[in-house]
Structures are given as structure tokens and as C-alpha cells.
Amino acid sequence: MRASVETKRQVWAILAVALVVLGVSLGMQSAYYQLVLTQVLLWAVLSLAWNILSGYSGYFSFGHAVFWGLGAYTVALGVIYLDLPPWLGIPLGGVIGGIAGAVIGYPTFRLRGHYFALAMLAYPLATLYVFQWLGYQEISLPMKRQAPVLYMQFADPRAYVVLALGLLVIALAISLRVENSRFGMALLAIKQNEPAAEAAGIDTWRWKMRAIMLSGALAGMAGGLYAVVLLVVTPESVFGMLVSAQPLILALFGGVGSLWGPVIGAAVLVPLAEGLNGELGDVLPGIQGVVYGVAIIAIILCAPEGVYWRLRDRFTKPRPAGIASAEPAPSMPLSATAPAARLEESGELLVLRDIRISFGGLRALDGIDLIVREGSLHGIIGPNGAGKTTLFNVVNGFLTPDKGRISFGGASLAGLRPNQVCRRGIGRTFQVVRAFPRMSVLENVIVGAFVGARDHVTAERMARTALDRVGLADRAAAIAGGLTTRELRLMELARALAPLPRLLLLDETLAGLGHEDLAGILGVIRQVREEGVTVLIIEHTMQAMVQLVGEFSVLDHGRLIAGGRPEDVVRDRRVIEAYLGRRWMDRVAETAA
Amino acid sequence: MELPPFLAEFLQALAAGVTVGGAYALMCIGLGIIFGSMRVINFAQGDFLMLGMYVAFYLTTGYGILSFLGPYGGPIVAAFLAGPVVFAAGWLVHRFIVSRVTGAGVAASEGAGAYGQIIVTLGLSLILQNGGLILFGSTPTAIRTPLSRSSWEIGPILLNQARVVSFLVAVALVVAVYLFLARTRAGKSLRAAADNSTAAIYMGIDVDRAHRIAWSLGVGITAVAGGLLAGSQSFQPYVGFDFVIVMYAGVVLGGLGSILGAFWGGLLIGVVQQMSTLVLPYQLQNTAIFVVFLLIIFLRPQGLFGQITERT
Numbered sequence: 001m002r003a004s005v006e007t008k009r010q011v012w013a014i015l016a017v018a019l020v021v022l023g024v025s026l027g028m029q030s031a032y033y034q035l036v037l038t039q040v041l042l043w044a045v046l047s048l049a050w051n052i053l054s055g056y057s058g059y060f061s062f063g064h065a066v067f068w069g070l071g072a073y074t075v076a077l078g079v080i081y082l083d084l085p086p087w088l089g090i091p092l093g094g095v096i097g098g099i100a101g102a103v104i105g106y107p108t109f110r111l112r113g114h115y116f117a118l119a120m121l122a123y124p125l126a127t128l129y130v131f132q133w134l135g136y137q138e139i140s141l142p143m144k145r146q147a148p149v150l151y152m153q154f155a156d157p158r159a160y161v162v163l164a165l166g167l168l169v170i171a172l173a174i175s176l177r178v179e180n181s182r183f184g185m186a187l188l189a190i191k192q193n194e195p196a197a198e199a200a201g202i203d204t205w206r207w208k209m210r211a212i213m214l215s216g217a218l219a220g221m222a223g224g225l226y227a228v229v230l231l232v233v234t235p236e237s238v239f240g241m242l243v244s245a246q247p248l249i250l251a252l253f254g255g256v257g258s259l260w261g262p263v264i265g266a267a268v269l270v271p272l273a274e275g276l277n278g279e280l281g282d283v284l285p286g287i288q289g290v291v292y293g294v295a296i297i298a299i300i301l302c303a304p305e306g307v308y309w310r311l312r313d314r315f316t317k318p319r320p321a322g323i324a325s326a327e328p329a330p331s332m333p334l335s336a337t338a339p340a341a342r343l344e345e346s347g348e349l350l351v352l353r354d355i356r357i358s359f360g361g362l363r364a365l366d367g368i369d370l371i372v373r374e375g376s377l378h379g380i381i382g383p384n385g386a387g388k389t390t391l392f393n394v395v396n397g398f399l400t401p402d403k404g405r406i407s408f409g410g411a412s413l414a415g416l417r418p419n420q421v422c423r424r425g426i427g428r429t430f431q432v433v434r435a436f437p438r439m440s441v442l443e444n445v446i447v448g449a450f451v452g453a454r455d456h457v458t459a460e461r462m463a464r465t466a467l468d469r470v471g472l473a474d475r476a477a478a479i480a481g482g483l484t485t486r487e488l489r490l491m492e493l494a495r496a497l498a499p500l501p502r503l504l505l506l507d508e509t510l511a512g513l514g515h516e517d518l519a520g521i522l523g524v525i526r527q528v529r530e531e532g533v534t535v536l537i538i539e540h541t542m543q544a545m546v547q548l549v550g551e552f553s554v555l556d557h558g559r560l561i562a563g564g565r566p567e568d569v570v571r572d573r574r575v576i577e578a579y580l581g582r583r584w585m586d587r588v589a590e591t592a593a
Numbered sequence: 594m595e596l597p598p599f600l601a602e603f604l605q606a607l608a609a610g611v612t613v614g615g616a617y618a619l620m621c622i623g624l625g626i627i628f629g630s631m632r633v634i635n636f637a638q639g640d641f642l643m644l645g646m647y648v649a650f651y652l653t654t655g656y657g658i659l660s661f662l663g664p665y666g667g668p669i670v671a672a673f674l675a676g677p678v679v680f681a682a683g684w685l686v687h688r689f690i691v692s693r694v695t696g697a698g699v700a701a702s703e704g705a706g707a708y709g710q711i712i713v714t715l716g717l718s719l720i721l722q723n724g725g726l727i728l729f730g731s732t733p734t735a736i737r738t739p740l741s742r743s744s745w746e747i748g749p750i751l752l753n754q755a756r757v758v759s760f761l762v763a764v765a766l767v768v769a770v771y772l773f774l775a776r777t778r779a780g781k782s783l784r785a786a787a788d789n790s791t792a793a794i795y796m797g798i799d800v801d802r803a804h805r806i807a808w809s810l811g812v813g814i815t816a817v818a819g820g821l822l823a824g825s826q827s828f829q830p831y832v833g834f835d836f837v838i839v840m841y842a843g844v845v846l847g848g849l850g851s852i853l854g855a856f857w858g859g860l861l862i863g864v865v866q867q868m869s870t871l872v873l874p875y876q877l878q879n880t881a882i883f884v885v886f887l888l889i890i891f892l893r894p895q896g897l898f899g900q901i902t903e904r905t
Contacts, residue, residue, distance in 0.1 A: 060711070107891055114634060114849075117711075118841055119890045125838060126883035133876040241834055245636075245715055252712045285731065286830075289723025297716035301693055304709045 007180050010259060014172045017263070018165055025161040032278075034157035038229055040270045041164035042222050043246055047254075047262030048171040049218035050247035053211045055257040056184055058191030059109070063120035065243035066104070066127055067097040067216040071223030072238040073131065079141050079151060086152045090224035097220020098213040105212035109205065112194075121244070128239035138234045141227065152228045160229050167225060168263075171218050175259050178214075182450050182459070187211055189436050189447045191257075196434035199396055200495055201422035201451030219247075249292075253299050255308030264307050269295065349374040349534050350426075350503055355394060355404035364390045365401070366558035372503070377529045378536045379545045379566075382555030383578060388538040389431055391555070392505050396428050397421040409502065423451055427496030428505035431538075433488040437481035441472065444480050445494045452499035459498075466498035469531075470524050486517040493524065497533070504528065506537040510544050522548055546570065554578065601749040606867045608750050613825075614863025615760030616818045618856045620836060621843035622770055623815030625855030628844060630787035630807040631695055636714040638815055638840055639833025640721035641683065645675040645816025646823040646832065647729055654736050668738050668755075669762055672820025680813030686717065687808040692801060718833070725830030735827040759821035766817060767856055770810075774852060783807050815840070838879065839866070842886035848895055 025037055050064045071093030078084030078092065108119050144151040154160065178184045186207040189197035198204050227233050237243070247262070250269055255261030269292065276288035303310040350372040357365045364387045372378045382388050393399040395406060397418040406413045408424055416424070427448070436444050445463035446456075453459035467473045470490045475483070483491060489509050496504055506525070510518055525548065529535050539545045545552070545566070552569040554562040556578040562569050569575055624638050652659045652671035659667040659674075694709035744751045774780035786803035819836075822828075843862045847854025862882060869881035 115890055119887060122883045122886050126880045129877055129880040133874055284727050286723030286726030289719045293716040293719030297713055300709050300712050
């Protein structure tokens with residue numbers, strides 16, 4: 001199991017931190033310090049919740065206050081109107097936070113980048129005004145003297161520290177679990193390159209929805225406990241801009257996308273802000289905001305990746321990751337994993353009928369009919385802008401054709417999203433290699449292998465097999481960002497091969513390679529095909545393709561203008577014209593005459 | 594002529610929306626210039642607007658420096674002067690802070706670089722708000738002029754004079770900014786840097802400098818809008834928040850990167866805000882803006898004037 005040693009260490013670290021917090025809390029006399037400590041813990045939970053969505057998946061949320069506030073109001077209104085004990089109210093706040101996550105995520109995940117972030121900004125602020133309008137300007141939790149424990153009304157403030165600590169441990173455990181599962185890997189893949197993740201068979205939509213629901217639920221529970229601790233809830237204090245900014249600032253300060261970053265951020269900044277407010281708040285109102293602002297700007301200018309990553313880089317040598325030190329892959333005989341070699345071409349595997357798609361006025365694909373036979377090595381060539389990549393995007397589901405049918409192995413691909421197409425057995429590579437640059441080569445390939453694997457162990461085994469097949473096994477531990485073009489192409493090939501697809505779409509895999517690298521990759525592609533995988537490859541250079549493929553289709557201006565065996569196609573008038581232009585043809589004709 | 598009450602209310606809200614929308618349009622253009630050219634989400638934009646309000650306030654009611662210009666000219670000149678003052682402040686902020694996390698290399702990516710930008714502008718926002726609290730105090734203030742208390746009557750409609758004047762001034766300034774961007778060399782290099790910062794570098798345009806101009810100009814223009822609004826509404830150091838959403842909604846409505854779009858977007862947001870009072874309770878005025886904002890983002894994320902350019 002990958003990184004199990006690492007996981008155990010993290011579990012011990014969580015327990016150690018919990019014990020330290022308990023010790024500190026027991027040792028402190030002042031109720032005020034206990035309150036500050038409780039707030040540190042609660043903000044750390046919110047920050048971890050934010051981190052699960054935004055840190056891992058890269059979808060920045062400026063609106064986590066909406067979950068926090070809904071949790072807080074659930075608990076407060078529950079106590080006031082339903083006599084609902086917070087012991088039930090807080091989990092209910094979590095449920096409502098999770099539902100809010102689904103309701104918000106469903107429309108909002110159609111957006112990316114800045115648009116997603118801006119849309120998230122609007123939810124809590126809109127909710128704020130609604131709660132003002134509903135008349136919940138300032139609600140206080142009533143004292144329940146007859147059953148204080150049931151209503152979490154403890155005389156000893158340390159009880160709140162314990163409760164908040166419990167929530168923090170839950171949040172840390174969930175984060176750790178997410179980090180070390182395919183969930184976390186899917187989110188990281190989405191963050192680094194969403195289209196590639198989708199094409200590698202990751203159901204990006206489902207993972208994003210899970211992330212926002214989990215994140216909303218955690219934030220809702222933390223907000224609920226916050227209401228119990230502070231006893232007063234106002235729309236500004238729970239839905240306000242500062243609440244949304246807080247987890248962002250804490251996580252960015254501590255280190256985004258790490259387990260401990262949000263905790264470090266909360267542990268440093270929350271006491272700092274509270275302390276300044278307590279010491280100087282009367283003399284200089286707002287001084288804590290100024291210092292807070294200066295502090296976070298300073299940290300960004302000096303350690304932009306956050307405290308955690310900076311410290312880790314400083315104190316740990318670049319030790320070979322667990323992956324590298326693992327025993328060499330149990331290299332399986334290829335025949336056990338790959339379908340039996342079927343050299344002779346048989347039935348029709350991929351059939352395109354009258355595919356049309358236009359962008360505005362441009363007819364990118366204008367009635368494509370194409371048959372790719374099972375077991376063949378089929379090439380599509382065409383000049384730049386002929387529509388080659390568009391054709392692939394239509395086949396693997398990035399684009400929906402305006403018209404036409406696509407069937408694969410006899411079943412229609414209509415309406416399938418890329419990850420579903422991938423699951424049907426179509427792997428693809430990209431013209432510009434879409435790697436996950438901060439993952440290792442092995443991890444990159446594991447992401448692809450997850451489609452065909454039940455668990456991490458199987459996925460890793462399949463990934464190693466795929467790396468063996470392309471001859472990249474010795475680079476498994478390298479970080480993808482530092483690979484050469486040849487290695488990147490091979491890695492992408494391995495990622496597409498890992499789930500054992502029936503059809504492989506290769507988009508200009510040969511482009512930009514030197515002579516020797518080219519020969520190597522051609523060998524790998526032939527090998528793959530001999531192992532029984534049908535290959536459809538796009539190129540715009542003729543030369544390498546003639547050596548490689550058994551059948552050619554020539555694409556020009558969105559139409560297939562010729563097809564057949566390579567030696568016939570290169571003599572075709574229309575092909576020469578498309579490549580060299582009509583004038584050239586005329587001159588050839590003149591010379592011949 | 595007697596209008597039915599509903600129609601009269603409708604026209605009144607429309608007029609109020611358009612007049613307040615002029616200043617909104619101006620501040621949206623300020624944000625639009627920054628977002629369009631730098632692709633930075635500037636959370637501090639509303640706080641620069643607040644600075645503009647206070648600059649105008651201290652030049653008139655506060656210290657009375659401009660009182661010799663009379664109760665009519667003073668506030669307008671003060672609003673204009675808020676521009677260069679905040680422009681200078683913005684220049685320094687960009688030179689020493691913002692430029693370290695933005696620039697040609699960072700602008701192109703939405704990945705790692707964006708974190709730094711967001712947190713830096715959040716930090717600036719905190720400093721400006723709370724610094725404002727220390728310097729200016731938390732009591733709401735306003736520039737009281739005879740204009741803000743009187744109105745013109747056109748049929749059944751009352752037009753607040755301060756708002757009408759600010760509308761006219763805002764529109765004049767919008768035209769000036771538009772001409773600057775379209776005609777001058779600095780404006781053109783700014784647009785080039787916005788369009789494709791890498792290509793602009795190859796064309797010999799100093800992108801960092803273009804960004805600095807865009808940033809300073811953007812906050813300066815927004816500050817003028819703030820100065821104009823200061824004559825017709827009260828404010829305190831936290832007022833910037835109220836306008837952040839107005840600005841982003843306007844800019845997104847018009848289409849990111851389009852100056853003309855930002856103008857119409859801001860104007861429309863003003864109208865939506867005022868018209869919503871016809872059907873919604875007063876407290877939900879801003880909720881209406883959010884709803885419009887979300888609707889635009891979902892239905893037409895490229896805005897009214899923008900274009901989508903995305904490739905798989």
C-alpha cells in the first residue's frame with residue numbers, strides 16, 4: 001500500500017497535536033485564553049474544510065461563509081424554536097452544509113477559474129441579506145439551566161476546547177483519508193489539468209460534487225459549534241466577507257493543499273489577531289486588521305507557497321518518495337494483462353457516420369465518415385487546421401457533434417462525457433502533452449489506471465505494467481514536470497494504456513521529436529498494436545506516418561479527401577494538392593507534359 | 594398630466610437607477626481596466642473607492658480646502674482630485690507590492706500565481722479598511738452640499754441634483770477614459786498588454802509598466818466615482834464591501850475586458866438595484882444584484898459584450 005508508513009506517521013502527528021492542545025488547555029486558567037484556543041480550533045476546521053475543496057481541487061471558493069453561517073443558524077434556530085440540543089443541531093448543520101454544497105456546486109461547477117471564484121463570493125453575501133430581511137439580525141442562544149449539558153452550556157470553558165478539538169481531529173482524519181485515496185488523487189488531477197483528468201477516465205463532476213459536499217458539511221458543523229461557543233449569531237458575523245476570507249487566508253498562509261497548512265495558519269494568525277485586538281483594540285480600533293493585512297502580505301512576498309511547504313522544503317532533504325524505494329514492480333507477463341495479440345484485422349471497432357460540427361461560421365468537421373478496424377494501426381493526416389484534433393475531441397466526448405453518429409464496438413457513444421468514453425475503452429493522448437506536472441510519473445499513470453482498478457494496489461500494479469510496456473519503468477519516481485519531451489510522450493502513452501483500452505487515440509505523439517526519439521516511440525506504438533490495441537494516430541507530417549500505419553485517411557478542411565494504403569494515398573492528386581497547393585500541382589503537370 | 598401611481602414609481606426608480614448608475618459605471622470601468630489587463634481579482638477595489646470618498650470629504654467638508662469654489666463646484670473638483678491622489682497611492686502599492694505577485698508570467702496562468710494575488714489584495718483590503726478606521730474613525734460621514742438636498746422636478750419624477758451632476762460628470766469622464774484607451778499610445782499599449790501579455794512583450798511593450806498604469810488608473814477612476822457618490826450618500830471605512838459586488842457584477846455583466854461593457858454593466862446594475870425596490874423589500878436590494886450577477890455568470894459568462902476564447 002502506498003505511503004502507509006507516511007499515513008501512520010500522520011495519524012501519530014494528529015494524536016500528538018491533540019494531546020498538546022489538551023495539555024495547553026488544562027494548563028491555562030484564563031477563560032479568555034480558552035475562548036481564543038477554541039476559536040483557533042474552529043477556524044482550523046473551517047480552513048481544512050475549505051482546503052478539501054479549494055486546496056486539493058484548485059476550485060477557489062470565496063464563499064465558505066455560506067456553509068459556516070447555515071450551520072450556525074441551524075444550531076441557533078434549532079435551540080430557540082425546536083429545543084433541539086446542539087448535539088443533534090451540529091450534525092444537522094453538517095447535513096445542511098452538505099446539501100448547500102450540492103445545491104451550490106451543481107450549477108457553479110459549470111464555471112472555472114475566476115468565474116467560479118466570483119460566483120462563490122456571491123452566495124454568502126446574498127444569504128446575509130436574506131437573513132437580515134428575515135429578521136434574524138441578532139439572535140442569542142437562550143440559557144437552558146435545567147439541562148446545561150444537553151445544550152452544551154458548560155461552566156468550564158475547557159469543555160468547548162475539547163469539543164472543538166474533537167471536530168478538528170475529525171476534520172484532520174477526513175483530510176488525511178482524502179489525501180491518501182483515489183478521491184484525493186482525482187482532485188489533484190483536476191487541479192493540475194482537468195481535461196486530462198477527464199480524458200483519463202476520472203469522473204471530474206462526481207469528485208468535485210463530493211468535495212464540495214464534504215467541505216460544506218465540515219464547515220457547517222464548525223459553524224454550528226461556533227454558534228454554541230459565542231452564544232450570539234448575527235448575519236454579518238457568520239455570513240460576512242471576513243468569514244469567507246478567513247479560511248482562505250489561513251490556508252494560504254499555512255500552505256494550500258497540505259494537511260497541516262490550515263492548522264498552522266490558524267494557530268499563528270488567530271491568536272495574533274485576537275491578541276492585538278485585546279491589547280490595542282481600545283486605543284487603535286482596527287489595528288489587528290492592519291497588522292493581519294501586513295502579515296499576510298509579508299508572508300506571500302517572502303514564502304508564497306505558505307509556511308508549511310517552505311518549512312518542509314527547508315528541513316527535509318528531497319528524499320526519494322515512498323514510491324521510489326518500493327520494490328520493483330511485480331512485472332507481469334504482458335499476455336496476462338493485454339488482450340491476446342490479434343494481428344489480423346477483424347471487425348469495425350470505431351465507426352463515424354456523417355459527423356458535422358461547426359464553430360460559428362467555421363465548419364470544422366463537414367460530414368466525416370470513418371471506419372477504424374479492430375487491430376489496425378490507422379493514421380489520419382492533414383495540414384494544420386484540417387480538423388484533426390477536433391475529430392478526436394468529438395470521439396472522446398470533449399465536443400458534441402452537431403450531427404452524425406459515432407459507435408464504438410457496436411454501441412453508440414452519443415451523449416457520453418470523456419470519462420465515460422474512457423471507461424468504454426478509448427484512451428487518448430494530447431497534442432500538447434497534458435501531464436499532471438507536480439505528480440510523479442507513476443502517479444500520473446495511476447490516475448489513468450484507476451479507471452480499470454478497484455483499489456490503489458491494483459491501480460499501481462496496472463500503472464507499473466503500463467510503464468513497462470512503454471519502457472519508462474526506470475523513471476517511475478521522477479516528477480513529471482522535469483521530463484524530456486520523449487519521456488512525457490511515453491508517460492502520456494502509459495497513462496492512456498494503463499486501463500487497458502481497446503482503442504488508443506494518439507494526437508501528434510510524434511511531433512517535435514528528434515530522429516532517435518522518433519524511432520523509439522514508433523517502436524513502442526507498433527508494439528502496443530501487436531499486443532492487440534487498435535491505434536488511431538493523427539499527424540501532420542507524412543514521413544513518419546508512412547513507415548508506421550497500415551491505413552491512411554487524409555483530412556482537409558473538415559472533410560476526408562482520401563483514404564487507403566499509405567503508398568496509394570501519397571500519390572493521390574487531391575492529397576498533394578492539399579499539402580502543396582494547387583500551383584504546385586500545375587507545375588507538376590507542366591513538367592510532365 | 595397625472596400618471597398612474599405605479600408608472601410614476603417605475604419612472605422614479607428608473608431615473609434613480611440611471612443617475613446612480615453613472616457613478617457605478619465609472620467605478621466598473623476602473624475595475625474593468627484592472628481585471629481586463631491584469632486578470633487579478635482585486636478585493637481592495639472597494640477600499641480604494643472608500644479612499645476616494647474620504648479624499649473628497651477632507652478636501653471639502655473636512656478641512657474646507659476647496660470651500661472657495663463654492664458649494665457647487667467644490668465637491669465636483671474634490672471628486673476629480675481624489676483621482677490623482679489615489680492614482681499615486683495605487684502606483685506605490687503596485688510598485689512595491691502588487692507587481693511582485695503579478696506580471697507577464699503570472700497573468701497567463703490561473704494556477705499557482707492566482708493564490709498570491711488574491712491574498713495580497715485581501716491583505717490590502719484589510720489594511721485600507723482598518724487603517725481607515727484608525728485614521729477616519731467609524732462614524733458615518735457625508736459631504737453635505739445644497740445639491741444633495743435639492744432636486745429637480747420633471748413631471749412626477751424627482752431628480753436628486755447631486756446625483757444628476759455626478760451622473761453627467763461620470764459620463765464625461767467615461768468618454769475621456771474611452772478616448773484615452775482608444776487613441777493614445779499609452780492606452781494602446783495597455784490594451785495590447787491586456788490582450789496577450791506575452792505577445793506584447795515581444796512587441797517591445799513594457800508589460801509591467803502597462804500593468805502599473807492599468808492598476809493606478811483603475812483605482813484612480815474608481816476613487817473619482819467614490820468622490821462623486823460621497824455627495825449623495827453617507828459612508829464609513831467599511832463602505833467598500835458594498836461596492837465590491839456592484840463592481841464585479843457590473844464588470845461581469847458587461848463582459849470581462851470590455852470597457853464599453855463595463856460602462857453599460859455598471860449602469861444596468863444601478864437600474865437593477867433601484868428597480869428592485871419596486872418589488873422587493875429594501876433590505877433585499879443587494880440580493881437582487883447578486884441574483885442578477887449569478888444569472889449572468891450562468892447564462893452568459895462572457896457578458897453582454899465579451900467573447901469566449903477557450904480551447905481544449
